[in-house]
Amino acid sequence: MAQSVRRRIADIARAEPDRTALVGFDTDLAEEVLSWREFADRVADVADALGAALDRRTRSCAVVPAGNTLPAAIGIAAALTAEVPVFPLNPGTPSAERDALLGLLGRRFGHGYLMDAQLRPQRMDLPTGPELPTGGSAAAEGPGLFSAAAEGPGLFSAAAEGPGQFSTVAYLLATGATTGIPKISARPGPLSYDPAWTPSVVIRQTGWRTGQRQLIVGPLYHAAPFTAFLDALLDSNTVVLQPFFAPQWTVELVRRYAIEWLQLTPAHMREILRLPDPDPAGFASLRAMLHTAARCDADTKRGWIDLLGPERVYELYGATEGIGVTLVRGDEWLARPGTVGRGFLTQIRILDDIGNPVPPGTTGTVFMRTPQRVSRADYVNDQAIRSTLDGFATVGDHGRLDRDGYLYLEPRDHDTINVGGEKVDPDEVEAALRDHPAVIDAVAVAVPHQTLGSVVAAHIVLRPGASVRKAELAAHCGRRLAGYKIPKHFTFVDQVPRSAAGKIQRWRLAPYHENGATPP
Amino acid sequence: MVSLPEISEVLSAHPGVRRAETAIVRCDGRNVAIAAVELSGYVSGPILRNHVRRELGEDSGLAGVLIVEHMPMTDGAVDAGYLASAVAEGRCILFEDPRDDVERRLAAIWSAKMNVRSVGVNDDFLELGGDSLSVLSIIAAIETEFGRPLDVYEFMSAASVRQLAEILR
Numbered sequence: 001m002a003q004s005v006r007r008r009i010a011d012i013a014r015a016e017p018d019r020t021a022l023v024g025f026d027t028d029l030a031e032e033v034l035s036w037r038e039f040a041d042r043v044a045d046v047a048d049a050l051g052a053a054l055d056r057r058t059r060s061c062a063v064v065p066a067g068n069t070l071p072a073a074i075g076i077a078a079a080l081t082a083e084v085p086v087f088p089l090n091p092g093t094p095s096a097e098r099d100a101l102l103g104l105l106g107r108r109f110g111h112g113y114l115m116d117a118q119l120r121p122q123r124m125d126l127p128t129g130p131e132l133p134t135g136g137s138a139a140a141e142g143p144g145l146f147s148a149a150a151e152g153p154g155l156f157s158a159a160a161e162g163p164g165q166f167s168t169v170a171y172l173l174a175t176g177a178t179t180g181i182p183k184i185s186a187r188p189g190p191l192s193y194d195p196a197w198t199p200s201v202v203i204r205q206t207g208w209r210t211g212q213r214q215l216i217v218g219p220l221y222h223a224a225p226f227t228a229f230l231d232a233l234l235d236s237n238t239v240v241l242q243p244f245f246a247p248q249w250t251v252e253l254v255r256r257y258a259i260e261w262l263q264l265t266p267a268h269m270r271e272i273l274r275l276p277d278p279d280p281a282g283f284a285s286l287r288a289m290l291h292t293a294a295r296c297d298a299d300t301k302r303g304w305i306d307l308l309g310p311e312r313v314y315e316l317y318g319a320t321e322g323i324g325v326t327l328v329r330g331d332e333w334l335a336r337p338g339t340v341g342r343g344f345l346t347q348i349r350i351l352d353d354i355g356n357p358v359p360p361g362t363t364g365t366v367f368m369r370t371p372q373r374v375s376r377a378d379y380v381n382d383q384a385i386r387s388t389l390d391g392f393a394t395v396g397d398h399g400r401l402d403r404d405g406y407l408y409l410e411p412r413d414h415d416t417i418n419v420g421g422e423k424v425d426p427d428e429v430e431a432a433l434r435d436h437p438a439v440i441d442a443v444a445v446a447v448p449h450q451t452l453g454s455v456v457a458a459h460i461v462l463r464p465g466a467s468v469r470k471a472e473l474a475a476h477c478g479r480r481l482a483g484y485k486i487p488k489h490f491t492f493v494d495q496v497p498r499s500a501a502g503k504i505q506r507w508r509l510a511p512y513h514e515n516g517a518t519p520p
Numbered sequence: 521m522v523s524l525p526e527i528s529e530v531l532s533a534h535p536g537v538r539r540a541e542t543a544i545v546r547c548d549g550r551n552v553a554i555a556a557v558e559l560s561g562y563v564s565g566p567i568l569r570n571h572v573r574r575e576l577g578e579d580s581g582l583a584g585v586l587i588v589e590h591m592p593m594t595d596g597a598v599d600a601g602y603l604a605s606a607v608a609e610g611r612c613i614l615f616e617d618p619r620d621d622v623e624r625r626l627a628a629i630w631s632a633k634m635n636v637r638s639v640g641v642n643d644d645f646l647e648l649g650g651d652s653l654s655v656l657s658i659i660a661a662i663e664t665e666f667g668r669p670l671d672v673y674e675f676m677s678a679a680s681v682r683q684l685a686e687i688l689r
Contacts, residue, residue: 201652201672342673345652371651389587390647391562405677 001194005234006047006081008193012236013040023240023257024070032070036236039074046078046119053121058110060084061172062121063102065091065114066220068241075115076220077233083190084113085169088221101174103127104184108169171230173223191230199231202325202344206314207261207288213238214261215253217245217268224292228263247271251282258285266296267498273303274440280307290314294504295409297431298337305330315340317409323393324348324368326407339406340399346370349392350401363400363410367392415506417444419484420452429456429487432480436473438466441496443504447489457489459509461496522576527555530575531568531585536561539591541598542582547607552583552614554603558591564647569615570638578638586612613647615640622685625665630681633657641682645675662688 003011012021017037024032034042054060062079066072066088079086087105089098105112106126113121170189199208214237218225232239240257242250245268254262264272269291272278283289289308296315304313310330317340318325326348328341349357350364358364369392387393398410411425418424426444433442441461446454462468470490477486497505524542531540542555557568565585572582584607592602606612618624618641627639634654645655659670666688678684 196653196656201656205672343676345655345672345676347646347676347679369646371646371655389559389589391564405673 001196002192003194004081004083005077005191005193006044008234009040009043009077009081013037016236020238022070022073023238024068024073025241025243026069029243034070039077042074042119043077043081046074046115047081049119050078050082050084050113050115050121053113053123054082054084055111055123059108060111060113061105061109061169062086063089063105063112063114063124065089066226067091068216068220068225068243070241071115071117071119072220073229073239073241075119076226076229078119079115080170080191080230083168085109085172085186085189087112087172087174087184088226090174090219090221099127101184105172171226173226174221175223191234193234198234202316202327203228203231203290205327205344206290206316207312208235209260209287210235211237212260212287213240213257213285215240215242215250215257215259217242217250217262217264218293222293224263245271247275251275251278254286255282260285260287261290262286262288263290263292265293266291266300267294269296269304270300270434270441273300273307278307283308286312288312288314290316292316292318295411295427297427297434299431299435301330301333305334310334317341317407318346323395324370328406332406336402336406339402339408341407342405343368343370343407347392348401348405348407350399351388351392351394355388358400360401360403363398365394366397366399366407366409367394369393417446417456418453419449419455422482422484424456424485426456429458429477429481429485432477433458433460433473433487435480436468436476438462438468439473443496443506443509444487445506445509449488455488456485457491458487459491459493459496461493522580524553526576527553527572527580527582530572531555531557534563534568534571536563537568541591541593543598543600543603545600545603545607547583547604547614553581554583554607554612554614555585556588556591556598556603557585558588564644564649565613566640566643566647567649570636570648573638582615584612584614613640613642613644616642618681620685622689623681626662626681626684626688629658629661629665633661639681641685642680644679646679 013036018035020033021036021039022034026032050062062075062084064072064075064079064086066076072088076086076088089101093101102112103126109126112124112126114124116122168189169186170191172184172186175183175185214228214232216225216229216239220226220229229239240253240259242253247268250268251272253259286308289304289312291314301313308330310333313330313333315328315333316325324346325344326341326346327344328339332341333339347369349367350362351367352358352364367388386396400408402408411427415426416423417426424444429444430442433439433444439460440463443459444456445459447457449455460473473490474486497509524544527542528540531537536559537557538560539558540555542553544551545554555568565587568585569582572580586603586606592599594601603612607614615638618627623641627641630639630648631637634648634650636648639648655672655675659672659675662670668688674687675684678687
C-alpha cells in the first residue's frame, strides 16, 4: 500500500507532467515555475548525487538551508527520495545557535551533508555531542531520542523494530524557538506515501483537497510549513513558496495564483488585517485558512472570521511533539470564543498538581493522548514532556475543558507576569496596545520592582511615521485594562523579535533593569 | 484455568515488562485474576492482557492488567487489596463480554478492523492499539452497520464499545 517518495514523485510526474509543481521567486523576485516533470527530474538527479556521496559506514543526515526557495524545496524532496534523514536549517541562524544545533545532530550522526546553492552535497564533520547509550533499557532514561528502548512494542510506537535496533529517521526539526534553547525533534522514517495517511486525518479536516493550489508563507525550516510542504508534495499539489513575509504580497499571491489552502500564524494574520481595506473578494479562491503556532488574540480571530466567513477559518493547537491536537472551526469558535477546540483523534484529560482528574470548568495541566504519539524518548536532547502511566502526556500547558469537551488554554506559566500577586496575561496587554492606531506590534514583559516583585513593561513598534506619547499609551491601556495590568514603562523599538513562526522571542529583548532603566 | 505464576511468567517475558505479579482479587462479588506490572517500555494494560490470552488461551482467566510505578507488596506477596481498590477506582479495566446485540456487533467491528481478538466492552480504543487508520475504518463500518452518521469526535470521546453502544442505541 505505502509507496516510497521516489516512486510517488515519479508517478505524479508521469500522470500530469505539465501541471505546475512549484512556483518560487529568485533573489530578484522573478517568478520561477517548475512543472511536475521538471521538478521530478531535478529531485531524482540531486537524490542520486546525495546517494553517491554518502559514506555508508557511518550514519549520515542531509542539512538543507531552507529558505522558501526552489533549491530548498528540491533539496528537501531529494533527501527524502534518497531516504537520508533531512534537517531543514534556518539559513539565518546565528553561528553559536547553528553550532549548538549541529552538535545535537552530532549526537546521532557521524556526517552531515550540507546541500550547497547548486544542490551539491558537501560533507561536513558534525561536532560530537555527549555520547548516547546504544540500545538496552538504560537508553530510555538517557538524553535522547533515538534511543532504541523506547521503540519497544509500545502502544503508540510507530517503528516496529525490536530493542537494540535504531529506528530510521525521515526528518529532523529544530524547535524551542520561544525559549532560546535549541532542541531537535525527529520523525521516524523513511517517509512514504499512503493515500489513507496523506495528508494526516486532521489536516484533511481543514478544507484540504488533493491536487490543490497552496501557498507556503512560513519558512520551510519550521514544523507547520515543512509538514504542509511534505503533504503537498505527496498529494500532488501545486505549491507557491513566498520567500519572505510581506502582508500585501501574501494577499497578492493568494489572488494571482487562486490559492485554495493557506496556513498562517497569528502574527501574519494581524499584519494582513492591518493592511488598508483588505478585500474579501481577493480571498474568494481560498477554501481554508489554517492557523497554528501561537495563541491568537480574539480581535485578530474575529477580524479573519469577518474577512473569510467562519467556515473557512481553522485553528489547530498541538505541540510539535505530537502529543495530540485540538481543532476548531470559526463557527465553533464564535459559539465559544477563546476555545482552541476539541481533541481531534486525541483524548484530553485535565489533571491537578498531584495527578488527579479535575471536573469540567476547573483549570489544571492539559494532558493529551493520541494514536500518532511518537515514542516517549523521541527527542535528541532532554525534553520536559511528562507522561502518565497510561500514556497521557503534557508539555505543561494549563487549561480547562467545558462540558462539551472544548479546551480553553490559560497563559503559559513562564509568560505570566506576577504583579504583587496579581497574574497578568501578557497577551491581553499586548492586544490592548495593538488596539492603538499608532501601534503595529507590542510585547509585554515583566520588570523587577522593589515592592510588587514585578510590574509590566512594554516594547512598542510604531506604525511608520506615527508618533505617540508614553502617557497617551498608558491612558489608552487604562481605558481597557485593570490598573495593575497597565505597563509602567514603555520602550520604542524598531521591531519585536519574533521567530519566523511568529512566536515572540522574549529572551532576545534587551532586559529591563529594576525600576525600568533600559541598558544603554 | 492456568496458574497465576504461569500468567506472571508470560507477562515478565514481554519485552515491555520489567516485573509482573498476579493475584486473585474479589471484584463485584466474583473472584478474578489481575496482574500488576512494572514497565520498561510503554505498553497498555489491555494489550498485555490480550498477550496473555494469546499465549495461554482465551480461558486463561486473566481479567485485567494494572500498570504500576512500583509493585504494591504486602507480606511478601502482591497486595490484592490494592488491586481491588484500583479496579473500584476505574484505574484497571476488567475484560467484559458484550451484554447485548448492539455491543456484540460493535465489538465484532472493532475486532475485525483492529485485528484484535479480544475486545472487552470497557476497553479504551487507544489502549487496545487503535490508530487513526482504524478509527476511519471502524467509523465507516459502524455507519454502514447502524445506518447512522458518526463523527470522529463522538467516536473518540466514547472510547469504549459500551459507551459507543449507548450513543448508538
